[in-house]
Amino acid sequence: MNVLLSSHGKAKCLALIFVFAVSLTLVNAQPQWMVQEQKLEPIVEQIVKEASEHSQLKQLAHELLDVVGPRLVGTPQMEHAHDWAVAKYKEWGIEARNDEFGEWRGWERGISHIDMVHPRMKTLAGTQLAWSPTTGGKAVEGEVITLPDVQDSVAFQAWLPNVKGKYVLVSMPQPTGRPDYNWEEYARPESFEKMKKERDSLTSVWNEKIQATGVSARSLPRILEDAGAAGILECYWSREFGSNKIFGARTTKVPTLDISLEDYGMLYRLAENGLKPRIKVETDSKDLGTVPTFNTIAEIRGTEKPDEYVILSAHLDSWEGGSGATDNGTGTITMMEVARILKKLYPNPKRTILVGLWGSEEQGLNGSRAFVLDHPEIVEKTQAVFNQDNGTGRVANLNGSGFIHAYDFMGRWMAAAPREITRDIRTDYPGSPGSGGSDHASFVAAGIPAFMMSSLSWGYGTITWHTNLDTYDKLVFDDLRDNVILIATLAYKASEEPELVNREKRIMPLGRDGQPQQWPVIRQPRRTGVGY
Known part of the structure; x- marks a missing residue:
């Protein structure tokens, strides 16, 4: 495109060209320390x-x-x-x-199998937890049941005999197996919010269910095994596709198994709908x-x-x-x-x-x-x-x-x-x-x-x-x-370094109680242990 410039316009154009040229010169003339390559020892x-x-x-x-x-x-x-x-x-x-x-x-971990045998045959994805007791290499079959809704600890104690010979599901069933980032990417905002509210509600109801038993979630497996349960089934989902946290068993006589979210949810739904699912568990770990x-x-x-x-x-x-x-x-x-x-x-x-x-x-x-x-x-x-x-x-x-x-x-x-x-x-x-x-x-x-x-x-x-x-x-x-x-x-x-460095510690800030926080103290290790 051709443009006819006035003398004022030409002067302005020349000035802009000069400024641009000076700018380029300044960019290319950075101090040596800014452009010099780092020289390593x-x-x-x-x-x-x-x-x-x-x-x-x-x-x-x-x-x-x-x-x-x-x-x-x-x-x-x-x-x-x-x-x-x-x-x-x-x-x-x-x-x-x-x-x-x-x-x-x-x-020592051995070979383990977890199979659903009713209402259909399916090998389940699961892991025997660390230090879990074994079935001694024998297949132990039993019905899978959920925890009851009870009024109080007295009602829970009255229910406990029902666990004899059965596998008990002790984790909350998740409403979704999709991580939040997956929902956020694909779901409508109102659908995502609905799922989160449902999950929060289920979590609250589940916590109330455990509280009503009068025992903590940590001590529940031991109480169930003492009542004659065949084993404990849990699902510690990590909120990522296919990922579960795997820790240690709290039982001492019967196996504790972590079941994948997908299979755990299936067992839970079958049990809740009265279909009485049955599984067969075989583990061959060794206490050394x-x-x-x-x-x-x-x-x-x-x-x-x-x-x-x-x-x-x-x-x-x-x-x-x-x-x-x-x-x-x-x-x-x-x-x-x-x-x-x-x-x-x-x-x-x-x-x-x-x-x-x-x-x-x-x-x-x-x-x-x-x-x-x-x-x-x-x-x-x-x-x-x-x-x-x-x-x-x-x-x-x-x-x-x-x-x-x-x-x-x-x-x-x-x-x-x-x-x-x-x-x-x-x-x-x-x-x-x-x-x-x-x-x-x-x-x-x-x-x-x-x-x-x-x-x-x-x-x-x-x-x-x-x-x-x-x-x-x-x-x-x-x-x-x-x-x-x-x-x-x-x-x-x-x-x-010529000498040992200065180890002076900072003045610790105030805590929530308004008192200065304390520097951490040396703690005794556990020099003997039996598991989790």
């Missing part, structure tokens, strides 16, 4: 290269998750995992040992008596300050629904890979680099709590603890754990890592001390700077955390590789 460059080109993460994941499998405390698989880790460390030239800290009830519990400890001995420590932390144990992939196979293989790389590239660290793969974390941080109490000479001279325990994602958040100077030393250490790995990490300094949840809390309670490498979710809470879907195929190896590079860099920098 030689050891960090080597860490990046080794982690990227010679990663052993996939092989470690295969050996731990496919071959060893889930690692429930007290099982032969847990013992296998400890021995496997020690052997792997020694293969890399790293000294390692299994440190006994207590004992637990030994148990009392067995020892361990932490696996590996060390790359320091040269200048061998009695000071940098600790890499993850828990080796898991629940048993899947293979314990993201809780905490990912943390385990990450810390082992970091140790392998540091041993290869940084074999003579200034401080001792210790790797703690803790046992019995799932029952209350027992392994790390025991280590803190049993090894005060190590703990009091620990520079920092880096802990990973929440899935397969790359590190996204770092909390200063309540240490005032964490922003200084952690900031400097993180600055040594590649920017493409750290640029999206959100930090919160000084943050707040964790009182539980994962093993770093055991060290924070002892006044040691310990940090959770908090990861992107990847659906962790509903898809894999303590579920039957926590398996190898959920791992994201690119993110795990980034975590290896980050944590190896942090460990290297913490080791090289």
Whole structure:
């Protein structure tokens, strides 16, 4: 399009062209520090290269998750995992040992079958819970019944004889097997709201039903088995397609089974409609008596300050629904890979680099709590603890754990890592001390700077955390590789720090009661246990 410009218009156009040209010049003339590529320290460059080109993460994941499998405390698989880790460390030239800290009830899963035999034949999807009693390899058939609506505990006690020889459904039937995000994407808003109100109403009615029995949901399985029930059926849906939380049995004489949402709902509807469904259950698990519990400890001995420590932390144990992939196979293989790389590239660290793969974390941080109490000479001279325990994602958040100077030393250490790995990490300094949840809390309670490498979710809470879907195929190896590079860099920098960092704690904020909150205290581990 041709335009005839006046002299004023030409002048204005020239001015705009000049401004545009100057703008381009300014963009292209950014200060050198803004455009200069980050120059990594030689050891960090080597860490990046080794982690990227010679990663052993996939092989470690295969050996731990496919071959060893889930690692429930007290099982032969847990013992296998400890021995496997020690052997792997020694293969890399790293000294390692299994440190006994207590004992637990030994148990081994066997083959199990759950089949509906009336009103039609169907093999059901379900899992025998951890430490569940067995049928002794014999098939035990019985009717499936629901809990009654009773006026009070007296009426419930009068009803109890009805459970003899029967399987009792003890979980609320869900109104939908679709996660909320699926409803939100496809349902009309009024339909979604209707479902949520129905679910809330059913939950309220169910809680009232349990309350009327006069017993808690936790103690109900034991009362039912004492009354002669053939077994307990539950469904702990994780609000994700095909995902159930799998924990431990509360029965001591009859099996407890978690049934998939789909099959549980079918059994419940059949029972409620008077069709008297029957199932046949066969389990072949073994009670192994009392067995020892361990932490696996590996060390790359320091040269200048061998009695000071940098600790890499993850828990080796898991629940048993899947293979314990993201809780905490990912943390385990990450810390082992970091140790392998540091041993290869940084074999003579200034401080001792210790790797703690803790046992019995799932029952209350027992392994790390025991280590803190049993090894005060190590703990009091620990520079920092880096802990990973929440899935397969790359590190996204770092909390200063309540240490005032964490922003200084952690900031400097993180600055040594590649920017493409750290640029999206959100930090919160000084943050707040964790009182539980994962093993770093055991060290924070002892006044040691310990940090959770908090990861992107990847659906962790509903898809894999303590579920039957926590398996190898959920791992994201690119993110795990980034975590290896980050944590190896942090460990290297913490080791090289001239002195132990300042451990000054923040002044704790006021609680809801208006009183200052207290720093977490060191807690005693459970050194003996029988299950859940």
